[in-house]
Amino acid sequence: MPKRATSEAKVSITMADIFGPGGMLEKCHPGYEFRRAQLEMAEMVDEAFQKHQHTLIEAGTGTGKTLAYLIPAIRSGRRVVISTATKSLQEQLFQKDIPFLRKHFAPDLKVALMKGRNNFVCRQKVHLMANQPVLRGMDEIDWFAQIRDWEKLTETGDRAELDFLPDDAELWNRIDARKDACTGQKCLQFQQCFLTAMRQRAQEADLIIVNHHLFFADLALRQDDFGSILPEYAAVIFDEAHEIEDVASDYFGRAISSYKFDELSRDAEQTLRMVNAGTAATRRPLAQIRERAHAFFEAFPEREGRFPFEPAERAAFLERNREPYDGLAAALKRLETELSALSSKPEEVLNIARRAAELRRELAFLLESQERGYVYWFERRGKGVYLVATPIDVSEILRERLFEQFDTIVLTSATLAVGGRFDYVKQRLGISGSREEVLPQEFDYRSQALLYIPKALPDVRHANFAARAAEEIAQLLHLTRGRAFCLFTSYAQMREVHERLAGMIPYPLLLQGTAPRSALLDRFRATPGAVLLATASFWQGVDVPGSQLSCVIIDRLPFAVPSDPIVAARVRALQEDGQNPFAEYQVPKAVLSLKQGFGRLIRSRNDRGVLAILDNRIQRMQYGRIFLESLPEYTVTQDLAEVARFAQEL
Ligand code: SF4
Incomplete structure (x- = not known):
């Protein structure tokens, strides 16, 4: 199926010829099994390209989504951007699916893999640093020497090639190609720059593989046409599309952090030294920026977490802290x-002068702007303080900049529909006039999974809930012989249950926060009977096929925390608009999260296991029905004896 085939050839080959029983895929891939949902999806995506139509497809795990969208995208002959949720999904497409397609279908296919700027080394910084080394400690000297050699040989400049460099090496932050310090076309290295090369590859590509962060960072910049990184494209396919509201909200918002001021002083010092332009007069404001930023951010409450920072709160804050605020702005101006x-x-x-001016503007906006449409908030996390303005509603922005600009956008995920309908995601993202479909499930969930809802637990808000939940979890873990994820909606609950479980079960317990996420997952896979206790970050994007994961227990229905400033602002905005935020926002959002969490269990046709939700509101409350109707057709029970029978065969 060559790309840019003649129109007759295009018409003569159907998706059924490729994906159908006895079709081309079956012939070139010995392990290939015909899947009805995959064929349906390929036909829908193909039609989306032919009819120039936005299309939403919910396709469960095991559908074979990637080929079902890649093949029609190639066949369209248009330049298509494929946006995935993470860098590892990008790599998977690029290293596994694309070579397969090149080999069997489209030998001339040109594909560009694009990542964010900070994945690449900046040649100019390496060059300047080599002449005027500003290195700290023996490790940095050693790493820098290796990076200099590598920079001369590498074709991509991608940090992923540097396996000796630790993830948290501070040196990388000083030599990466982030926009802050880039002088673009005025840079002496512009022609040899790895970003220029990446852009050129993309200019010639049929498919461009990005992640959502890069896509929305680019879309937000496209407005003023400065610094955008993607070339012109004709269509977009979003995989894991349930994540795009959150990512778009980040990139269409405005933010600064306490780190930005330290980085500015550090980069300024380094630059001035490297270009021999440092004087006492230029160094003074740098010290002031550091000191005053410290004093200013110290004024924020010490408690970790996210807090509203709306106009009234900001005015009160400024009244108390006018001096450090004005002092910081003055130091930036002086620089x-x-x-x-x-x-x-x-x-x-x-x-550097431009960056100082931009920081001053952002600081003023985040402290003083009255612009409506944003929710203003701050967060203290670790040593950093973040000041943020997030759009309350991104639907209008996305409608204007995305769905009205392009005629073919395909969104797919295993979790897009609520109760079989797409109203929620369409409303949140500003989509209208689209075609949508929930595809049939590939797995036999009725026989592969048993959903257990205990009868006798107290309401999740009851003081005794954690103690009783821990007992229930211990019983379940005995039945499934460990091998479980226990997913919580809060850290406090996770820690309390962890403490209680420690003496109750003989299985190794792994706790989120005690090691990096990937290390915990590796340990989980390698430890027989392991039980992992975790919160939000493990609810999605985690894949443990096989019997090592035989049970997923969720403590409560995953409603977003109502006091979170963004959630609270969105709820308020819907109320003011005369809508019902609980029914139209909070419940659907929680339904999609629950589907994601339970989705960790069954990853292949051979997987079997027990799911448990300890929150009996799913049966007691009227809205519980929407959760149950939205889940795959698991067999449901309230009887622990039935779980015991089922678990014997796991
Ligand atoms: S163009 Fe920018 S990123 Fe590229 S080498 Fe120059 S300064 Fe670095």
Whole structure:
């Protein structure tokens, strides 16, 4: 099925010829099994391209989604952007599916894999640093020497090639190609820059593989056409599309963190030293920026978490902290002034002055703007303080900049529909006039999974709930011989249940936060009978096929925390609009999260296991029906003896 085939050839080959029984895929792939849902999906995507139509497809695990969208995308002959949720999904497409398609279907297919700027080394920074090393400690000296050699040989400049460099190496932050310090076309290395090369590859590509972060970072920049990274494209396919509201909200919002001020002073110091432009007058404001930023961010409450920072709260804050705020703004201004007074101003120096001006503007916006449509909030996390303005509703922005700009956008995920309908996701993302479909499940959930809802537990809000939940979990773990994920909606609940379980079960307990996520998952896979206790970050994107994961227990229906500033603002906005936020926002959002969480269990046709939800509101409350109707057709029981029988065969 060559790309850009003649129109007769295009018409003559149907998706059934490729995906159907005895079709081309079956012939070229010995392990290939015909899947009705995959064929249906390929036909829908193909039609989306032919009719220039937005299309939403809910396709469960095991459908074979990637080929079902890649083949029609190639056949369309248009330049298509494929956006996935994570870098590892991008790599998987690029390294597994694309070579297969090239080999069997489209030998001339040109594909570009694009990642965010900070994945690449900046040649100019390496060059400047080599002349004026600003390195700390023996490790940095050693790493930098290796990076210099590598930078001369690598074709991509992608950090993923540097297996000796630890994930948290601070050196990388000083030499990566982030936008902050980039002088673009004025840079002496622009022609040899790895980003320029990546852009050129994308210019020539038929398919461009990105992740949602890069896609929305680009879409947000496209407005002023400065710094955008993607070339022109004709259509977009979003895989794991349930994540795009959150990612778009981040990139269409505005934010600064306490780290930005330290980075500015550090980069300025380094740049001035490297271009021999440092004077006492330019160094003074740098020290002031550091000190005053410290004093300013110290003024925020010490408690970790996210808190509203709406106009009234900001005014009160400023009344108490006017001095450090004005002092910080003045130090930034002074740096701009001192830099512009320098007799020689290389581009790097001008760039520092621009960054100082931008930080000053952002600071003023986040503290003083009255612009409606944003929710203003701050967060203290670890050593950092973040000030953020997030759009309350991204649907209008996405409608204008995405769904009205392109005529073919395909969204797919295992969790898009609520009660079989797409109203929620369409409303949140500003989609209208689309075609949508929930595809039949590939797995026999009725026989592969048993959903247990205990009868006798107290309401999740009852003080005794954690103690009783821990007992129930222990009983279930005995039946499934460990091998479970226990997923919680809060850290506090996770920690309390962990403490209680410690003396009750003989299985190794792994706790989120005690090691990096990937290390915990590796340990879970390698430890017989392991039980992992975790919160939100393990609810999605985690894949443990086979019997090592035979049970997923969820403590409560995953409603978003109502006090979270973004959730609270969205609820308020819907109320003001005369809508019912509980029915139209909170319940559907929680339904999709629950589907994601339970989706961890059955990853293949051979997987079997027990699911449990300890929150009996799913049966007591009227809205519980929507949760149950939205889940795959698991067999449901309230009888622990039935779980025991089922678990014997696991
Ligand atoms: S163009 Fe920007 S990222 Fe590329 S080498 Fe120059 S400064 Fe670095």
